[in-house]
Amino acid sequence: MIPELGHFSAFLGLMSAVGIALFGIFGANQNRSSWVDMSIRLTKVQVAVLALSFLLLILAFLDDDFSVLYVANNSNTALPWYYKVSGVWGAHEGSFLLWTLVTAVWTVLVATRARHIPLKLHGYVLGTLGVLSFMFLAFLIFSSNPFERLVPNVPIQGADLNPVLQDIGQIIHPPMLYIGYVGFGVTFAFGIAALVTGKIDSAWARWVRPWVNVAWLFLTIGIVLGSWWAYYELGWGGWWFWDPVENASFMPWLAGTALIHSLAATEKRGAFKNWTILLTLLTFTLVLMGAFLVRSGVLSSVHAFAVDPQRGLILLTIFVLVAGGSLVLYAFRAHSLNTQVQYWGVSRELLLLINNALLVIAVFTILLGTLYPLGHEWFVGGTERLSVGEPYFNAMFVPIMLLLSFALAIAPISRWKHTPKKLVVNALILLGGSAVVALLLPWILADGVHLGVSCAVALAIWIFVTHAIACYRQRKALTLGFIGMSVAHVGFAIAVIGVAVTSVYTESKDARLKIGESLEVSGTKYELVEVQPTEAQNYIGERARFDFDVQRSLFPERRYYSIREHITYEAAIAPGIFKDRYITFAGPMENDTWGVEIQDKPFQRWIWFGAVVAGLAALIAMLDKRYRRLSQRNLETKYSE
Amino acid sequence: MKSHRRRRLTIIIFLFVGSLTTVLISIFALQNYIDHFYLPDQIVNGEVPLERKIRAGGMVKPGSVIHDSTGLGVQFDITDLNDVTFRVHYEGILPPLFREGQGTIVAGTLSEDGVFSARRVFAKHDEEYVPPELKGMQEHDDP
Secondary structure (H helix, E strand, C coil): CHHHHHHHHHHHHHHHHHHHHHHHHHHHHHCCHHHHHHHHHHHHHHHHHHHHHHHHHHHHHHCCCCCEHHHHHHCCCCCCHHHHHHHCCCCHHHHHHHHHHHHHHHHHHHHHHCCCCCHHHHHHHHHHHHHHHHHHHHHHHHHCCCCCECCCCCCCCCCCCCHHHCCHHHHHHHHHHHHHHHHHHHHHHHHHHHHHHCCCCHHHHHHHHHHHHHHHHHHHHHHHHHHHHHHHHCCCCCCCCCCHHHHHHHHHHHHHHHHHHHHHHHHHHCCCHHHHHHHHHHHHHHHHHHHHHHHHCCCCCCCCCCCCHHHHHHHHHHHHHHHHHHHHHHHHHHHHHCCCCCCCCCCHHHHHHHHHHHHHHHHHHHHHHHHHHHHHHHHHCCCCEEEECHHHHHHHHHHHHHHHHHHHHHHHHCCCCCCCHHHHHHHHHHHHHHHHHHHHHHHHHCCCCCHHHHHHHHHHHHHHHHHHHHHHHCHHHCCHHHHHHHHHHHHHHHHHHHHHHHHHHCEEEEEEECCCCEEEECCEEEEEEEEEEEEECCEEEEEEEEEECCCEEECCEEEEECCCCEEEEECEEECCCCEEEEEEEEEEECCCEEEEEEEEEECHHHHHHHHHHHHHHHHHHHCCHHHCCCCHHHHHHHHHC | CCHHHHHHHHHHHHHHHHHHHHHHHHHHHHHHHEEEEECHHHHHCCCCCCCCCEEEEEEECCCCCEECCCCCEEEEEEECCCCCEEEEEEECCCCCCCCCCCEEEEEEEECCCCEEEEEEEEECCCCCCCCHHHHHHHHHHCC
C-alpha cells in the first residue's frame, strides 16, 4: 500500500506541475494576479506531495520492503539504517525522485521569496519551472518509477547497496549536486521570462543574482564533495579524472561561473544583456545534457547508471525540447534587448568579457573531449573506438586557467568604463614581484624549480596581493559584494596553488611488504607493523597498521562485501595543511607478503579548501544589502528617475 | 564607418579568429592525445600499432592471473567470448574490482612479441554496468 501511495503522490505532483505551468504562464500573459496566486499556491501543494512521495520511498527502504523492485536492487537487511536512507538516491530511479523533489523546493522558494518582482516576470518564471517540473515528473512516473512492485516473486533478501556507495560521501554529494543543478533551472526560468517579457534591466539582474549565487554555491560544494569522496574512497588518491560524468558536472559549473560574472556587468552597466540571457539558457542546457549523458549509458564512465535505451531516448527528447525551444525563443527575441555601452582600454567590462570568453572556451574544449568518442562512433562507425584521456584535458584546460588567472588578478583594481593606465602598470609591477617570490620559494624549500608550478604560484600570489591592496584602499566603503568577489578570487588562487603543487610534487611508491618491513616515501619510513582481521555487519576484511615518524600510525583496510562479492580498498589518510599521506592496502599476496601503495601528496587539501572558500564567497556576496527586497513600487520609481 | 559599426566589426572579427584558433588547437590536441581502443581479436590479428599508447579490453580469463614471486608484477590473459586471448603484463596494485571472469580495460602499449604492457588497469564499477566498449564485443559475438 505504501509504495502505491508514493506513486500516487508523485502523480499528484505531476498534476500540480500542470497547474503551476498553466496558471503561471496564462496569469502572466493575461496580467491576472489571482491566476499567478493560484500558481504560487500549487507550488506548495507540489512540494508537499513530492516530499511525501520521497518519505514513503525512504520508509520502504527502512522497512526492507523487497516487494519494491528498486528497494530489492539497492538495499539489504544487513545495511545500517543511514545507508538504507541514502540508498534511496543510490541508483537511477530514486535519485531522480530526489531531483524532482529538489525542483519542487526551488519552485516553491521562487514562488514565495520572489513576490516582490513584477507579476508578469513572476508568472513566467513559475510557468517555466512548472513546465520543467512536468517533464521531469513525467519521465519519473512513466519510465523510471521507483515504486515498481516485484510481485509475485518477492525476494527475502535485497541485492545490497553498491559498497562504494556505502559512505558519507554518497549521503551528501548527490543532494548537493542536484540542488546546484536544478538551481540553474531557476536562472533558466528567469532568462526565459526575460525573453518573453522583453524586459531586462539592472533590476532584473539584481533579482537573478542571489539565485545564481546559491545554485553555484551548492554545485561547487557538490563537485568538491565528489572529488574528495573519489579521493579517499576509490583507493588510489586521484581527485579529478576528467571522467565524462565529472565533466558533465563541471561544464555547467564553468558556464554558471561565466553567468555570475556576466550578470555583474549587466547589473552595473546594462552591458552584455543578450549574452547574459544566453548564458542562463546555456548553463541549464548543459545540466540537462549531463543528466542525459549520465543516465542513458551512452558514455563509458565509472559513474554511469545501468543502461536503458528507452530512458536515454526520453531524456534526449527533454534535452532537445528545452535546448531547442529556448534557443529558438532566443533567436527571435534577443535582438530586442540590445544596448550600446561604452568602454575602452583595460576596463572592468573588458576583463569580464575576457573571463567569459575563456570560461566558454573551457566549456567548449571539455565538451569536445567528452563527446568526441561518441561522435566518432555515431558518424564514422566501424569497429574502431576511441577514448580521450586526461592528457588532452590537461593540455587544454591548464593554459586557459592560467590566462584566466591573469585577468582575474587585475580585476579588483580595474574600473568600469576605463582604468587609468597608472593602476594597470602598478598591477604589472606587482606581478613581477610575485614572480620573483614564486621562483625563489622552491629554491629554498625544494630541490629544483618547476617552471609550470612557479608560473601558477606567481599568479596566485599576485591575485592575493592585488585583492588585498584593493580591499585595503576601499576599506571605508567596502561592500559585501566586493568582499565576496575578493574572497572568491582568493579561493580560486588557493585552489590553483593546490592543483599545481600536488600534481607535480606527489610522490608514490608501491611494494610487497612482509610484517616488520618498511617502505620509504619522500623521506619518511612507513613500517608495516601488523595485519588484523576485521569484520562488520556486511563485510569482512583485513586491517593493516603502518607506523611512521614518531608514534604516528595509519590503518588502511581491504574489505570483502560478501553479498555482492565486491572488494574495496579503504585507504588510510593522514591529512595535513602542507601534505597528505595516503596508504592503500591491497591485501595478501604469496609468501606472507602484503600489497601496499604509499603516496605523499603535498598541498592536496588546498584544492578543496580553495573551492569551498570560493563557494562561501558566493554566500557573502549574496548578503550584500542591495539584494534586500525592495518593493516593486520603490524600484519602479527608482528606475524611472 | 560609424564608430559603433566599426566596433561591432572588430568584435565579430575577434570572435571569429578566436573561435577558429580554439577549434584548431583543440583538434590538434585531440589528434595527439586520443587513445584508440581495441578488442582481443584485433590485437591477435595484428591490426594494432605496436609501441603506441592504446587501450584494449575484454574479460580476464579465469585461471590466467599469475603474480610474480617477488614485487608487484602480474600477468593475466584478456579474452573475448570466442576464446581469442592476449597476454597483459602490469606492475602495481590491481584495482579492487579486478576479478577473473570479469570485464577489464587496460591502457598501455603492445610490444612486438604480442604482450601488452599495461600502464593502468581499469575494472568496472558496478555489476549492472558494462562499459559501452565491451558491450559492443558481446553483441558482436552473438550468433
